[in-house]
Amino acid sequence: MSQNTIVRFVKRPQGFVDESSFAIEPALMPQAADGQILLRNFYHSLDPYMRPRMTEMDSYIAPFDVGQIMEGGGIGVVVESRHPDYKPGDVVRGMLQWAEYQTAMPGGFMRKLESSGAAWKDYLGVLGSASLTAYVGLTLIGQPKAGETLYVSAASGAVGSIAAQIGKIMGCRVVGSAGTDDKIAWLRDELGLDAAFNYRTVASMDTALAAHCPEGIDIDFENVGGETLQSVLDRIRPHGRIIMCGAISEYNTAGPGLKRIFRIVSHKVRMQGFIVSEHFDMMPAFSAAMTGWLKNGKIKYRETVIEGIENMPKALVGLFRGENFGKLLVKVGPEPN
Amino acid sequence: MSQNTIVRFVKRPQGFVDESSFAIEPALMPQAADGQILLRNFYHSLDPYMRPRMTEMDSYIAPFDVGQIMEGGGIGVVVESRHPDYKPGDVVRGMLQWAEYQTAMPGGFMRKLESSGAAWKDYLGVLGSASLTAYVGLTLIGQPKAGETLYVSAASGAVGSIAAQIGKIMGCRVVGSAGTDDKIAWLRDELGLDAAFNYRTVASMDTALAAHCPEGIDIDFENVGGETLQSVLDRIRPHGRIIMCGAISEYNTAGPGLKRIFRIVSHKVRMQGFIVSEHFDMMPAFSAAMTGWLKNGKIKYRETVIEGIENMPKALVGLFRGENFGKLLVKVGPEPN
Numbered sequence: 001m002s003q004n005t006i007v008r009f010v011k012r013p014q015g016f017v018d019e020s021s022f023a024i025e026p027a028l029m030p031q032a033a034d035g036q037i038l039l040r041n042f043y044h045s046l047d048p049y050m051r052p053r054m055t056e057m058d059s060y061i062a063p064f065d066v067g068q069i070m071e072g073g074g075i076g077v078v079v080e081s082r083h084p085d086y087k088p089g090d091v092v093r094g095m096l097q098w099a100e101y102q103t104a105m106p107g108g109f110m111r112k113l114e115s116s117g118a119a120w121k122d123y124l125g126v127l128g129s130a131s132l133t134a135y136v137g138l139t140l141i142g143q144p145k146a147g148e149t150l151y152v153s154a155a156s157g158a159v160g161s162i163a164a165q166i167g168k169i170m171g172c173r174v175v176g177s178a179g180t181d182d183k184i185a186w187l188r189d190e191l192g193l194d195a196a197f198n199y200r201t202v203a204s205m206d207t208a209l210a211a212h213c214p215e216g217i218d219i220d221f222e223n224v225g226g227e228t229l230q231s232v233l234d235r236i237r238p239h240g241r242i243i244m245c246g247a248i249s250e251y252n253t254a255g256p257g258l259k260r261i262f263r264i265v266s267h268k269v270r271m272q273g274f275i276v277s278e279h280f281d282m283m284p285a286f287s288a289a290m291t292g293w294l295k296n297g298k299i300k301y302r303e304t305v306i307e308g309i310e311n312m313p314k315a316l317v318g319l320f321r322g323e324n325f326g327k328l329l330v331k332v333g334p335e336p337n
Numbered sequence: 338m339s340q341n342t343i344v345r346f347v348k349r350p351q352g353f354v355d356e357s358s359f360a361i362e363p364a365l366m367p368q369a370a371d372g373q374i375l376l377r378n379f380y381h382s383l384d385p386y387m388r389p390r391m392t393e394m395d396s397y398i399a400p401f402d403v404g405q406i407m408e409g410g411g412i413g414v415v416v417e418s419r420h421p422d423y424k425p426g427d428v429v430r431g432m433l434q435w436a437e438y439q440t441a442m443p444g445g446f447m448r449k450l451e452s453s454g455a456a457w458k459d460y461l462g463v464l465g466s467a468s469l470t471a472y473v474g475l476t477l478i479g480q481p482k483a484g485e486t487l488y489v490s491a492a493s494g495a496v497g498s499i500a501a502q503i504g505k506i507m508g509c510r511v512v513g514s515a516g517t518d519d520k521i522a523w524l525r526d527e528l529g530l531d532a533a534f535n536y537r538t539v540a541s542m543d544t545a546l547a548a549h550c551p552e553g554i555d556i557d558f559e560n561v562g563g564e565t566l567q568s569v570l571d572r573i574r575p576h577g578r579i580i581m582c583g584a585i586s587e588y589n590t591a592g593p594g595l596k597r598i599f600r601i602v603s604h605k606v607r608m609q610g611f612i613v614s615e616h617f618d619m620m621p622a623f624s625a626a627m628t629g630w631l632k633n634g635k636i637k638y639r640e641t642v643i644e645g646i647e648n649m650p651k652a653l654v655g656l657f658r659g660e661n662f663g664k665l666l667v668k669v670g671p672e673p674n
Contacts, residue, residue: 052599059603060575225598238397244606247599257594261562262389262584265610266396269581272609273602 003029005309007098009064013054017320021054022070022313030103032082038103039076041096042333044309045124046316047072047158048223048248060275070098070312073129075113075120077336086112089336093123098312100333109277116291120335125327126162126301127290133276134162135286137221137243138170140279141272146171148218149237151209153228155196156183156302158327159245163221165191165299172219175212177228179322186325190300205231216240224248226255234260236269244273248320302326340366342646344435346401350391354657358391359407359650367440369419375440376413378433379670382461383653384409384495385560385585397612407435407649410466412450412457414673423449426673430460435649437670446614453628457672462664463499463638464627470613471499472623474558474580475507477616478609483508485555486574488546490565492533493520493639495664496582500558502528502636509556512549514565516659523662527637542568553577561585563592571597573606581610585657639663 004027011021032038050072053064064070074096078086083106086092094110096102104110113123122128137159144150150167154160155176164187167174175195176187187196195212202208209217209231216237222229225247232242249255264271293299304324306315309332319328341364348358369375387409390401401407411433415423420443423429431447433439441447450460459465474496481487487504491497492513501524504511513524514536524533532549539545546554546568553574559566562584569579586592601608630636641661643652646669656665 052603057603060605229598244598244601246602250597250599255596257596258598259592259594260587261566261581261595262587263610264581264608265583265612266389266394268397268610268612268615270607270609271601272607273600273605275602275605278605 004099004101006100007070007309007312009054009066009068009070012056012066017051017054017317019313019317022316024310024313027099029101032080032103034082036103036105037078037083037086037092038080038101039092039096040079040101040333041074041076041099042331042335043075043121043124044096044098044312044330044332045073045128045130046312046319046328046330047130048246048319050316051248051320060277069102071095072098073124074332075124076102091115091120091336093128098309098332100309109280116287118291121303121305121329121331124329125158125303126294126299127287128327129276130158130327131162131290132279132283132286133245134159134166134221135289136276136279136282137245137274138163138166138219140282141243141270141274142219142221142241144170144172144219147173149173149175149213149215150219150221151213151217151232152176152221152223153199153232154178154223154246154248155187155193156325157223158303160221160223161187161191161301161326162299163245164193165293167219167221168192169293169298175209177208180325183325186302199228206234209235219243221245222247225250230256230258230260233258233263233269236263236267238267240267240269242269242271244271304328306330308332341436341438343437344407344646344649346391346403346405346407349393349403354388354391354654356650356654359653361647361650364436366438369417369440371419373440373442374415374420374423374429375417375438376429376433377416377438377670378411378413378436379668379672380412380458380461381433381435381649381667381669382410382465382467383649383656383665383667384467385583385656387653388585388657397614406439408432409435410461411669412461413439428452428457428673430465435646435669437646446617453624455628458640458642458666458668461666462495462640463631463636464624465664466613467495467664468499468627469616469620469623470582471496471503471558472626473613473616473619474582474611475500475503475556477619478580478607478611479556479558479578481507481509481556484510486510486512486550486552487556487558488550488554488569489513489558489560490536490569491515491560491583491585492524492530493662494560495640497558497560498524498528498638498663499636500580500582501530502630504556504558505529506630506635512546512554514545517662520662523639536565543571546572556580558582559584562587567593567595567597570595570600570606573600573604575604577604577606579606579608581608641665643667645669
C-alpha cells in the first residue's frame with residue numbers, strides 16, 4: 001500500500017504545456033538517511049519560471065530532467081529528523097518536491113521558518129519569493145523616482161501586483177495590464193493604480209499604451225516579453241529602465257522578435273535581468289518593509305489556493321493560460337498544529 | 338560668383354542611403370552677425386550615427402530636416418570674429434556644417450581647441466568623440482574585469498578599434514569581427530586581438546562566435562545589432578553586459594528582430610545604451626589616458642582621409658557599406674598655418 005503521492009515531470013512540452021507533461025503516482029514513504037529530515041509538505045507555490053525549466057535550455061537553474069519528481073518553492077513540516085539542528089514539528093521553506101512526503105538535506109535555499117505571526121501560506125505568498133522578486137526588481141534595477149511612469153505587465157499576478165503597489169508607494173504613476181475585466185477592476189479600484197487595461201480586449205498594445213502612458217514609460221516591470229515589450233520599447237523615455245523579470249509570452253511560443261533595438265541606444269535605456277535567488281540577502285529588509293506595508297493597508301494581495309497534490313499539473317497549466325488571480329498556491333496537506 | 342560650397346540634405350532615404358539624398362551647392366560667403374564667428378572648416382568627421390538622423394525618428398538628437406545644410410563633428414578656423422572671446426586664427430571643434438565657410442554662435446558643444454601637440458585631425462580622430470565613445474562605453478557601461486571575454490562587432494571601425502584595444506589594456510580576452518580580410522589581419526597582427534573573423538566569409542555568426550568565444554561572451558561592445566546581436570545574446574554569460582553603442586544593421590533595413598529575450602532574465606544580463614554627448618565631462622580623463630596609451634604604443638589607429646567637400650556624400654555612403662578602414666575624415670580645406 002502506498003503512503004505517498006508524487007508528481008513526476010514526464011515529457012518536455014512543445015509549445016503550450018498541457019497535463020500530459022506530468023504523471024501523478026503513488027509512491028512509498030521515503031526514509032531519512034543520516035543528516036536528512038523527513039518532511040510532510042503542506043503548501044506549494046506555482047510560478048511562471050517553471051515553464052522555462054521544462055525546456056532544455058541553458059539557464060540560471062538546471063532544466064527539469066524528464067522523469068524527475070517536479071519541484072518548486074514549498075513549505076513542509078519535519079516529521080522525523082536525523083539532522084542535529086531540526087526536530088519534528090519544525091517548519092521549513094525551500095525548494096521542495098511535488099510530493100506529500102520527501103526526505104531532504106537542509107541547507108542552501110532550505111531554511112527553518114520561524115513564524116512572525118503571519119499565516120503559513122503568506123510565507124510562500126505575500127511574504128515569499130514572488131513578492132521579494134517584485135521588491136528587488138523595482139528597487140535595485142528600476143530605481144524609481146517619484147513622478148515617473150511605471151508600467152507593469154501581468155499586473156494582477158503574484159509579482160506584478162506587488163511591483164505595481166510598491167511603485168505607488170514610491171510615488172510613481174502606475175499603469176498595469178492584465179487579461180480579464182475583473183482583474184482590471186481590482187487593479188484600479190482596490191490597488192489604486194492610475195490606469196489599467198485588459199490587453200485581450202484593447203485594439204492593440206500600441207494604442208493602449210499610447211492612451212494610458214501619453215508621455216511615455218520611464219520604468220517597465222517586464223513579465224511578458226513579445227508584443228508587450230515591443231510596445232514598451234517603442235515608447236520608453238530617455239534613461240528608461242526595463243526590469244527584465246520574465247518573458248512569459250516566449251515560454252510557449254517563439255514570438256516575433258524585438259525590433260527597433262536602436263531605441264536602447266538613442267534613449268539611453270537600461271534593460272536588465274535579475275534572478276531573485278541571488279538577492280536573498282535582501283529578504284530581511286524586504287520582510288520588514290512588507291510587514292509594515294501590510295499593517296498600514298498599503299499593500300493588498302489576492303491569492304488562489306488549490307487543494308490537493310493531484311490538482312497541481314492542472315493548476316500550473318492554468319497559470320500559463322492566465323486563469324488564476326494573484327498568487328497561486330496549492331495546499332497539499334493540512335497545516336501543522 | 339560663389340565663394341562657398343555647401344552640402345544639403347535633400348531627401349530622406351528609404352533603406353540604403355545613396356548620394357541622391359544630398360546636393361552639393363555653390364553658396365555665397367556668409368556674414369557673421371554680432372556675437373558670431375565666421376569659420377573656415379577644414380576637417381569633418383563622418384560617423385554611423387548620421388544614418389538615424391536621416392530618418393524621422395524620435396531620438397536623442399533631432400532628425401535632419403529635409404533641405405537643411407548637413408552637419409557633423411568638425412574643426413574650423415576663425416576667419417572673422419564678432420564674439421569677444423574669439424579672434425581670427427583660433428581653432429574650434431564642434432557640430433559644424435558641411436560647408437567650406439559658415440557662421441556660428443560659439444557655446445554648447447562648440448569650443449575653442451588648444452592643441453597639445455597632436456595633429457589637428459587627431460582631435461576628430463583618435464582623440465575625438467568616436468574614441469571617447471569607446472572609452473565611455475567600455476569603462477562606464479561595460480566595467481570589464483581582467484580575464485573576461487569582450488566581443489567587439491565592427492572592430493575595425495573608429496569606435497570598435499579603440500574599444501577592442503582598451504579591452505586588451507584592461508586585461509580582457511578580446512575577439513573582434515570586421516568585413517574584409519585585411520581588416521582582420523590588422524586586428525589580429527597589429528592591434529593584437531586574441532581572435533578576429535571576417536563576418537562576411539564565416540559560415541554563420543553562430544559558428545564563428547562558438548569557435549572564437551567557446552566559453553561565451555562576458556561583454557559585448559555592440560555596434561551592429563541584428564543577427565550579430567542575436568548570436569551574442571545566445572551565448573552571453575551570466576552577468577554579461579551588452580554595451581549598446583549602435584545598431585548599424587538596423588539603420589538601413591528593418592531586420593528580423595531579437596528573439597530569445599528570456600536569456601536577459603536567465604543570465605542576469607545588463608543591456609544598456611548611452612550617448613557620448615552626455616559624458617563629455619569624461620573628456621579630460623579620456624584625453625589624458627589616451628595620450629599616454631598612444632605614447633606607449635598601446636593604442637594604434639587607422640584613418641581614411643578623403644579630400645574635398647564634394648566627396649562627402651560618397652564617403653558617407655561608403656561608410657554605411659563598410660568601405661572605409663578606421664576613422665573616416667574629410668579634409669575640406671587646408672590646415673591653418
